[in-house]
Amino acid sequence: MSDPCPAPARRPDDHRLRELMAEVAVGDHDAYRLVYRSVAGQVFGLVRRILRDPAQSEEVAQEVMLQVWQAAARYRPERGEVVAWVLTMAHHRAVDRVRQAQASAEREARAAAHQHTTAFDEVAEKVQDSLERERVRHCLKALTEVQRQSLTLAYYRGLTYQQVAELQHAPLSTTKTRIRDGLIRLRDCLGVGS
Numbered sequence: 001m002s003d004p005c006p007a008p009a010r011r012p013d014d015h016r017l018r019e020l021m022a023e024v025a026v027g028d029h030d031a032y033r034l035v036y037r038s039v040a041g042q043v044f045g046l047v048r049r050i051l052r053d054p055a056q057s058e059e060v061a062q063e064v065m066l067q068v069w070q071a072a073a074r075y076r077p078e079r080g081e082v083v084a085w086v087l088t089m090a091h092h093r094a095v096d097r098v099r100q101a102q103a104s105a106e107r108e109a110r111a112a113a114h115q116h117t118t119a120f121d122e123v124a125e126k127v128q129d130s131l132e133r134e135r136v137r138h139c140l141k142a143l144t145e146v147q148r149q150s151l152t153l154a155y156y157r158g159l160t161y162q163q164v165a166e167l168q169h170a171p172l173s174t175t176k177t178r179i180r181d182g183l184i185r186l187r188d189c190l191g192v193g194s
Contacts, residue, residue, distance in 0.1 A: 012038055017082035024072040032069055039083055040065055043090045050094035050183075060097050064090045080162040084172075088160065098192055139189035147182030154179055 012020065017038060023031035043064050048057040067089055075085055110125075140148055146168070153164045165175035 014081045018077045021075045039086045046090050047094045060093050064093050080160040084161050139186050143182050147178050150178040151182045
């Protein structure tokens with residue numbers, strides 16, 4: 001990602017980032033530049049680990065940073081740190097991109113298969129969906145209990161990392177590590193991006 005702004009001497013602490021987000025919410029471009037400099041590298045790193053493709057990662061990271069500008073008024077400090085909020089958006093956007101790519105590949109495969117068959121086979125599609133759900137269940141079972149619980153709370157219940165950490169009575173860094181490691185194991189088990 002190209003950044004026309006030089007790097008700051010040091011990253012603002014979370015209190016300062018919260019103040020900057022309030023300024024971004026009312027359209028302050030200078031505040032946005034500081035937020036951008038503070039989080040863009042982490043956003044790109046997270047997205048890159050999920051997508052693995054540098055060009056797509058850069059594109060998704062830019063989309064996330066645009067979303068930060070557009071959604072700044074929706075940031076709620078009481079729900080977590082600015083960096084966690086931004087990285088959650090980045091994670092969701094990157095996972096959406098993976099899902100879109102998978103869905104596109106599956107659509108193309110189904111279209112190619114459909115050219116060879118004369119009738120649409122709804123039963124076969126239901127069986128395929130059921131097999132995919134079973135595959136995800138199988139891969140979730142391969143995770144440790146704390147990884148599975150952390151992922152379930154974060155992605156099925158929609159809790160922030162901070163909320164997951166509080167529910168599990170664990171440090172935030174431990175919770176983030178559990179979720180990251182769980183996602184990596186899940187991705188590898190499912191063969192995503194291989």
